[in-house]
Amino acid sequence: MTVEVLDDHDAVTARVALEVSRAVAAGPLTLGLPTGRTPVALYGRLAAAGLDWSRVRTFNLDEFTSLAPGAPGSFRAFMDRHLFTRVNLRPEAIGFLRGDTADHAAECARYDAALEMAGGLDLLLLGLGANGHVGFNEPGPTLTAASHVVRLHEDTRRANADGFGGDWRRVPAAALTLGMRQILGARRVVLLATGASKAEAVAAMADGPLTTACPASWLQVVRDCLVVVDRAAAARLGTGAV
């Protein structure tokens, strides 16, 4: 794991945009994508860059249960708004977990098989939960390799309240997420985290032991993993505070 500390959110965005732009330009590319506040500026920058996305396939990390694709608050609506409708990505090249299916297990199996058929992820962009989650792989006694349904922690629902009028109780209590196998199996991972609220998770991820209490700590086993953080998120690195 290589950690780069840059001045601020803008610098982190510019750095990661460069990485993604290079990969998109080099295509063909199977790209894993996160949602959240952190990558919004990144997607804006990528959309404005005029890149050719015709040889890119995408797989998003996660989706809330019970929401139809494109429903307000859904991650699919978020991605449509910030990236998908703004670049020439082929609609059939967009992979997404469907949260509104009756059989979540079958939907997760379908998604894992589709990603497997695509050859796995060449590049996976990740955000970081303040509690150390990646995708929606939440801290707990165990982690899960395959895509699966997860009950969301209350703090995670609170962190996602923006898409639901600011009311965390309206955030679905469960989600589907890519599991640790596809995340750790990505040929390259680039994680971005900014702001003081991520400082503890960044330190646990990069300096701490591998533990299910911090799912992101397992990224230490990924051969090619670049972590790009701003100074605020890096504040507890190297302090021995883990």
Ligand code: GLP
């Ligand atoms: C969300 C998403 C994650 C994301 C994280 C951080 O719950 N499921 O994929 O990386 O939380 O979000 P933010 O960037 O808003 O801090």
